[in-house]
Amino acid sequence: SQTIHQWPATLVQPVGSPLSLECTVEGTSNPNLYWYRQAAGRGLQLLFYSVGIGQISSEVPQNLSASRPQDRQFILSSKKLLLSDSGFYLCAWSSGDYGYTFGSGTRLTVV
Amino acid sequence: AQSVTQPDIHITVSEGASLELRCNYSYGATPYLFWYVQSPGQGLQLLLKYFSGDTLVQGIKGFEAEFKRSQSSFNLRKPSVHWSDAAEYFCAVGAGSQGNLIFGKGTKLSVKP
Numbered sequence: 013s014q015t016i017h018q019w020p021a022t023l024v025q026p027v028g029s030p031l032s033l034e035c036t037v038e039g040t041s042n043p044n045l046y047w048y049r050q051a052a053g054r055g056l057q058l059l060f061y062s063v064g065i066g067q068i069s070s071e072v073p074q075n076l077s078a079s080r081p082q083d084r085q086f087i088l089s090s091k092k093l094l095l096s097d098s099g100f101y102l103c104a105w106s107s108g109d110y111g112y113t114f115g116s117g118t119r120l121t122v123v
Numbered sequence: 124a125q126s127v128t129q130p131d132i133h134i135t136v137s138e139g140a141s142l143e144l145r146c147n148y149s150y151g152a153t154p155y156l157f158w159y160v161q162s163p164g165q166g167l168q169l170l171l172k173y174f175s176g177d178t179l180v181q182g183i184k185g186f187e188a189e190f191k192r193s194q195s196s197f198n199l200r201k202p203s204v205h206w207s208d209a210a211e212y213f214c215a216v217g218a219g220s221q222g223n224l225i226f227g228k229g230t231k232l233s234v235k236p
Contacts, residue, residue: 018166046223055228056167056213102166110155110217112224114166 014039018103018115025122031076031090033118035103038084043105045086046112047078050100062086063108098122125150125218129227136204137235144199144230146188146214155217156197157224158188162210170212173197184208209234 015038025031037043047059058071060078068078075094079087086103103115126149136142148154155174159167171182178190188199197214211231215224 056226058223058225061223100164104167110157110172110224112157112159112167112169114159114168116166117164119164 016115022119028092033088035086037105046104048102093122127227131230133231135233142201142204146197148216157215158199159213160210206234
């Protein structure tokens with residue numbers, strides 16, 4: 013069966029520090045991969061999605077970037093975190109048929 | 124552009140009472156519609172989905188939703204709420220050829236004993 017792993021679960025980082033969040037999927041190949049951010053009262057904001065290795069689409073301009081170095085690995089990064097980057101980050105995968113499976117999320121607090 | 128509106132930010136119901144969470148969408152073609160539930164600090168779990176066919180869709184945990192094209196709505200219902208249903212609920216519409224979902228801002232459900 014397919015599983016999705018996301019880590020770390022929580023992270024506290026100082027302003028200006030780098031960020032790397034990792035998401036991996038097992039039990040499927042060539043998934044669509046997504047990064048969402050959830051801020052209080054603002055619902056889920058799609059940040060990036062990828063339909064294949066090295067293919068990244070950005071939905072909103074921001075301080076973040078994403079990479080897909082392997083078929084089932086999706087990484088969210090930042091060179092210098094801002095206070096406004098705080099939030100709950102969710103990774104998800106689908107087979108392209110809208111059937112999303114979400115990871116358990118990472119709570120990022122920038123201090 | 125596609126969009127999803129959940130008019131209620133927060134709803135409180137008594138345990139055992141019925142529940143209806145509202146969702147309205149804007150989409151030019153036949154929509155693919157979804158309801159997800161999120162417990163605090165967790166990811167999202169799919170409750171149910173509508174692609175086509177019967178407009179009344181049954182989901183997990185005793186939830187159902189009805190697609191009404193004339194009202195552009197996909198409201199979520201449950202006849203009797205349990206305390207464990209307290210969570211945040213998100214409606215979503217499938218959009219684009221890449222299979223992307225657009226989410227509403229969510230409705231937080233509180234359950235009174």
